[in-house]
Amino acid sequence: MKSLLALIDASLYAQSVCDHAAWASKQTGATIELVHVLGRREGQGVPADYSGNLTLDTKDALLSELAELDLQRAKLSQKRGRMILDEARARMTENGVTQITTKLRNGDLLDTVAELERDADLILIGKRGEAADFARLHLGSNLERVVRSSHKPVLVASRAFRPIKRFLIAYDGGATTMKAVDYIARSDLFAGLECHLLTVGSDTTDQRRKIEDAERLLKAGSYDVEAKIIPGQPEAIISQTIERDGIDLLVMGAYSHSRIRSLFIGSTTTEMVRSCKVPVLLVR
Numbered sequence: 191m192k193s194l195l196a197l198i199d200a201s202l203y204a205q206s207v208c209d210h211a212a213w214a215s216k217q218t219g220a221t222i223e224l225v226h227v228l229g230r231r232e233g234q235g236v237p238a239d240y241s242g243n244l245t246l247d248t249k250d251a252l253l254s255e256l257a258e259l260d261l262q263r264a265k266l267s268q269k270r271g272r273m274i275l276d277e278a279r280a281r282m283t284e285n286g287v288t289q290i291t292t293k294l295r296n297g298d299l300l301d302t303v304a305e306l307e308r309d310a311d312l313i314l315i316g317k318r319g320e321a322a323d324f325a326r327l328h329l330g331s332n333l334e335r336v337v338r339s340s341h342k343p344v345l346v347a348s349r350a351f352r353p354i355k356r357f358l359i360a361y362d363g364g365a366t367t368m369k370a371v372d373y374i375a376r377s378d379l380f381a382g383l384e385c386h387l388l389t390v391g392s393d394t395t396d397q398r399r400k401i402e403d404a405e406r407l408l409k410a411g412s413y414d415v416e417a418k419i420i421p422g423q424p425e426a427i428i429s430q431t432i433e434r435d436g437i438d439l440l441v442m443g444a445y446s447h448s449r450i451r452s453l454f455i456g457s458t459t460t461e462m463v464r465s466c467k468v469p470v471l472l473v474r
Contacts, residue, residue: 191218191378195310197225197303197336198278200270202349203316208278209351210469211314212285218378221289224278225306226271227299268294299332300339312379313344317463334460337444337472343373344444346463346470354469356384357439360428360462363389363400366443370473371404374441375411383439387417388431390424425461432468444472 196211198204211222275292282290295302307313315336337344357380361367371387374380385408389401397419405417420427432440444459463470 191220191311193310194220194222194312194314195225195303195306195342196222196278196314197227197299197316197332198274199226199316199320200274201316201318201320203318203347204274204278205281206347206349206351207314207316208281209285210345210347212282212287213351213354214312214314214345214379215282215287215289216285217381220311221291222282222287223306223310224275224282224290224292225295225302226274226293227295227297227302228267228271229298300335303336303340307340307342310342313340313342314347315344316347317349333463341474343474344472346472348467348469352438354383354438356386356435356437357441357471358386358388358428358432358435358437359404359441360424360443361387361389361401361404362391362424362443363397363404364443366474368404370441370443370471371407373473375407375413380413385413385415386431386435386437387415388428389417389419390422390427391419392421393419424458425465428462429465432466437468439469439471440466441471441473444474 191214194211194214196207198207208224211224214220215222271294275294279290279292293306303313313336315333317333319332333346337346359367359371359374361371374385387401387404387408389397391397401417401419405415408415418431420431428440431437440462442459442462459472463472
């Protein structure tokens with residue numbers, strides 16, 4: 191792994207994104223690109239026309255005042271964005287990471303991710319955004335958009351970082367989760383961590399064969415693997431296993447790019463990201 195792309199805002203989760211990025215950088219030696227994106231309204235001094243049916247002179251004066259107000263607002267947003275990046279860089283430097291670059295962008299977040307992810311091996315984003323304290327049961331509005339549009343693995347940071355010693359792969363035998371297993375087997379991100387592999391469902395011959403295939407691949411990547419098949423409802427069993435076994439990181443297959451297909455396979459992903467208190471790595 192050579193490069194990480196960390197997306198931050200002014201939320202409490204931004205600190206956690208920084209701490210998880212620092213951890214990933216130390217694990218892999220990857221550089222970190224810190225990015226804060228200003229929306230089109232906050233990043234540019236584009237005046238809105240609220241003038242209605244005012245007389246011409248009054249309208250011109252009002253538009254001039256609005257333009258000046260928007261310009262000042264844009265300057266403040268730029269200043270605030272730079273401060274967010276500077277504080278994030280300082281936090282990472284205190285964590286012993288030095289290979290950091292920062293970018294303050296104007297425009298759409300997805301356009302920025304599409305441009306910058308080409309050089310990144312992993313994207314990091316907080317579970318919730320700046321309205322986190324007002325909507326604790328909901329995911330951030332940008333999170334699902336980024337996960338669905340990106341072609342790179344996405345690490346969703348939990349509210350606070352804690353040292354990562356063991357991880358759990360939620361494995362259903364499908365192509366996406368097998369891709370996650372292959373990614374882990376080849377990545378240096380998980381080196382030295384305790385690996386748990388879990389299939390939720392009936393212990394059939396087919397399920398046993400699939401989980402044994404995954405276990406062999408992980409062992410070939412030098413992991414000691416604890417593999418289990420547990421019957422039950424996936425969201426409940428995965429959550430219970432995380433709590434009982436002291437899991438620090440959950441790895442799952444992510445949403446499909448297809449909106450129609452995601453209606454069937456996306457709900458478990460959303461529920462686990464929403465309810466888990468540990469970070470979640472989503473692999474497409």
